[in-house]
Amino acid sequence: MSLGSVGRIVGSSLRVTSADGDYLAKVQQLRKSALIQHARTSSPYFRSLLRDLPDRINNWTDIPPTKKSELMANFDDWVTDPRIQLDRMEADFLSKPDLVGHKYLNRYRIFTTSGTTGTPAIIVHDPTAWAVFQLVTRLRTERQLLRHGGITRMVRHGFRSAVLFATGGHYGGVGVAAFVQNLHPVLSRRVLIISVLRPLTEQVSELNEYQPTFLSGYPSALLELAREQQEGRLKIQPNLMLCAGEYLSEPQRAELEYSFGCHLLQGYAASEVPGLALECDSHRFHVNADWYLIEPVDISYAPVPAGVTSDTCLVTNLSNFVQPIIRYDLGDRIRLHADVCRCGSRLPSLEVEGRTNDLVRLEGESGSTVEIVPLAISTVIEETPGVYRSQLVNSDPQHLRVRFDESPNCDRSHVWQKLNERVTKFVKDHHASGVHIELDLERPRQEKNGGKLRQVVRS
Ligand SMILES: [Zn+2]
Numbered sequence: 001m002s003l004g005s006v007g008r009i010v011g012s013s014l015r016v017t018s019a020d021g022d023y024l025a026k027v028q029q030l031r032k033s034a035l036i037q038h039a040r041t042s043s044p045y046f047r048s049l050l051r052d053l054p055d056r057i058n059n060w061t062d063i064p065p066t067k068k069s070e071l072m073a074n075f076d077d078w079v080t081d082p083r084i085q086l087d088r089m090e091a092d093f094l095s096k097p098d099l100v101g102h103k104y105l106n107r108y109r110i111f112t113t114s115g116t117t118g119t120p121a122i123i124v125h126d127p128t129a130w131a132v133f134q135l136v137t138r139l140r141t142e143r144q145l146l147r148h149g150g151i152t153r154m155v156r157h158g159f160r161s162a163v164l165f166a167t168g169g170h171y172g173g174v175g176v177a178a179f180v181q182n183l184h185p186v187l188s189r190r191v192l193i194i195s196v197l198r199p200l201t202e203q204v205s206e207l208n209e210y211q212p213t214f215l216s217g218y219p220s221a222l223l224e225l226a227r228e229q230q231e232g233r234l235k236i237q238p239n240l241m242l243c244a245g246e247y248l249s250e251p252q253r254a255e256l257e258y259s260f261g262c263h264l265l266q267g268y269a270a271s272e273v274p275g276l277a278l279e280c281d282s283h284r285f286h287v288n289a290d291w292y293l294i295e296p297v298d299i300s301y302a303p304v305p306a307g308v309t310s311d312t313c314l315v316t317n318l319s320n321f322v323q324p325i326i327r328y329d330l331g332d333r334i335r336l337h338a339d340v341c342r343c344g345s346r347l348p349s350l351e352v353e354g355r356t357n358d359l360v361r362l363e364g365e366s367g368s369t370v371e372i373v374p375l376a377i378s379t380v381i382e383e384t385p386g387v388y389r390s391q392l393v394n395s396d397p398q399h400l401r402v403r404f405d406e407s408p409n410c411d412r413s414h415v416w417q418k419l420n421e422r423v424t425k426f427v428k429d430h431h432a433s434g435v436h437i438e439l440d441l442e443r444p445r446q447e448k449n450g451g452k453l454r455q456v457v458r459s
Contacts, residue, residue, distance in 0.1 A: 005128070009135050016290040021346065027290050031318040032060065039324040042080035046324060065301050065314050065327045068121045079124060079323050084108070086122070094122070108322060111271035120382065120389065123271040129320035133275040136288050137267070140278050157213050157239065162192045164203070164217030164225075196221045196376040199430050204234045215260070216242040220359055220373045223252060226259035238262050244269055245375075268352055272325045273315045277350065282342045284349035291319050294350070295327070296334050306338035309353060360456055362432035363397040370432045378455040380426045386415035391444035392456045400427070401440040 016024055036057060039046035053062055071078055075086040083105060093104050094112065104110050109125040125133070192210050194203050196217070203225070215222070215238040222243055228234035238260055244267035248256075256264050268277040268285045273292045277285040287294055296310030297303055304310040313334045317325040333353040341349045360377055364370040374392075381390045386406050393401040402423065406415045416439050423437050 006131065006135065009132055010139065012290060013136050013139055013288075016347070024289060024346070028293065028318070031291070032293075032316070035316075035318055035321065035324060035326065036063075038080065038321045039326060042321075043078055043324055045074045045077040046326070060327075061295075061303065063327050065297075065329055066325075067329045071323075071328070072121055075122070081105075081108075081322055084124060084322070089122070111274075113271045121271070123325075124323040125274075125320055126322040129317065129322070132291050132319035136275045136291060137278065140286075140288070157237075159190055159214065160192070160210060160212045161190060161214040161216070162194055162207060162210060162212035162238075164194050164196050164215075164221045196373045197379060197426075200224060200228065204228050207234060207236055211236055213237075213239045214242070215240075216244075218245045218373065218375055219243045219248040219252060219256075220246055220375070222256055224359075224371060224373060226256050229259045236260070240265060242267060268350075270315070270330055272328060272330070273317050276315065280341060280343040280345060280349070284337060284341050284343070285352065286341070286343075286345050286347040286349050289347055292317055294330075294334065296336055296350075306336040309333055309335045360392065360394050360400070361397050362394075362400070362427060362430075362435050364431055365433050369397060370430055372430055372432075374456045377423070377426060380422055381419060384415065384419045384422055386410035387419060389444055391454065393440055394456055394458055398434060399436050399438070401438045403440045403442055403444045405443055 012027060016027065036050070040050055041047075049064055049066075050057075057063065076084070089104065089110070093099055093110065104124070107127065109130050111123045111125070113121045113123065192206070192212065194206055196203070207225070215236070222241060225234055229236065239262055241256060241260060241262060241264040243256075243264065248266060253264055253266075266279040266285070268279075269275060273294075275288050276292045276294065277287045279285050293314075293316040295303060295314040296308070297312060297314055299311040301314070310333055313330050313332055314327040315325065315330050316327060335351045335353070337349045337351070340346065360372040360374060362370045362372065377392065378390065381387060381392070381402065381404065388405045388407045390402065390404040393399075393403065395401070400423070402416075402419065404415070404419065406412050420437060420439075427435050427437065
């Protein structure tokens with residue numbers, strides 16, 4: 001990526017937050033046209049999808065919505081670089097954990113979506129998409145850091161970032177952190193990746209030793225650590241926390257900010273649209289609408305006006321040409337705000353509903369309760385060979401029932417045997433005892449309103 005291109009991304013990103021709506025609309029229109037043009041000429045899937053639409057599409061909503069299941073079923077036809085083929089990528093790249101954070105074909109960043117979204121997907125980012133994600137999120141995070149005095153404190157105490165994620169695969173968050181580590185040996189000492197798959201006591205001692213000044217991860221993982229901090233086993237003083245990937249309630253936010261004594265910044269994103277939105281001081285998510293579009297829609301994909309909660313939402317990534325994400329169903333219920341935010345940003349703002357996964361609560365040794373982050377246990381399940389997607393039922397601390405769908409051509413009983421062994425070991429490593437792990441008769445179930453698959457249910 002040339003310096004000129006970086007300059008253009010930075011320039012337009014800075015201007016768009018304060019410019020009037022006409023400037024944003026103009027930028028969006030140019031980028032939409034370029035993306036559609038490229039998708040039509042270079043993606044066999046989009047050529048076919050858009051074949052009945054005129055050369056110049058005047059009505060954006062005429063473009064048929066797309067879905068994750070279609071993306072995965074038509075993977076090789078969807079991408080615009082014919083060298084990318086799903087089976088080859090799986091064999092040469094995704095099956096190799098030591099390549100996490102490296103580029104595929106020396107050019108592309110690959111993310112696999114984790115258990116929080118139910119059905120796994122593989123997302124390919126080209127160099128521009130990656131640069132936009134990095135620059136836009138960095139520019140807008142640093143504004144927040146400045147406002148909260150974080151930069152001054154970082155300078156004083158040094159920059160040491162701890163990232164809590166499920167490691168082992170090419171998951172969004174950890175892929176980013178591993179990429180930073182690979183950039184330069186100096187940076188590798190500045191980023192510590194801690195796996196939430198490991199027992200809490202080990203996470204605590206590693207953090208105590210590292211003393212991060214910047215802490216990021218899933219809200220449920222940070223909440224577990226907040227309790228450790230309150231009880232005095234964890235002793236860290238971060239200057240800023242960043243979380244994303246799950247819903248965070250106001251009481252939970254207050255608990256995190258109180259426990260760690262610093263501001264918490266939330267992102268709202270997905271591997272398909274990694275720089276989608278970032279929270280402001282008024283606790284609204286502002287969409288980085290110069291590069292990412294989000295449309296609230298009802299169950300039949302008709303637009304839902306501002307102020308009304310949608311059934312789902314469609315996202316578009318205007319920066320990624322290798323795997324076009326155009327009017328793609330993200331599965332979240334959102335509500336756009338109709339008014340301009342108090343913070344002064346002109347970027348559209350929204351609220352997200354129901355990104356919630358309950359913590360798994362199990363009986364520990366000597367009657368204590370062991371809490372486990374949903375993502376951690378779901379990752380153990382979904383990384384079992386042959387598991388396509390899964391859901392856990394945690395009705396009481398002594399029982400854990402597993403629902404799963406197996407991948408095509410896999411023997412269900414054989415997959416269950418492996419899965420059972422892995423979950424039993426995981427639960428034991430977390431010092432839970434006397435927990436009955438059973439196969440549930442039902443298959444994983446979506447939320448009634450067509451929403452996401454919840455990884456953990458308590459019924
Ligand atoms: Zn705001």
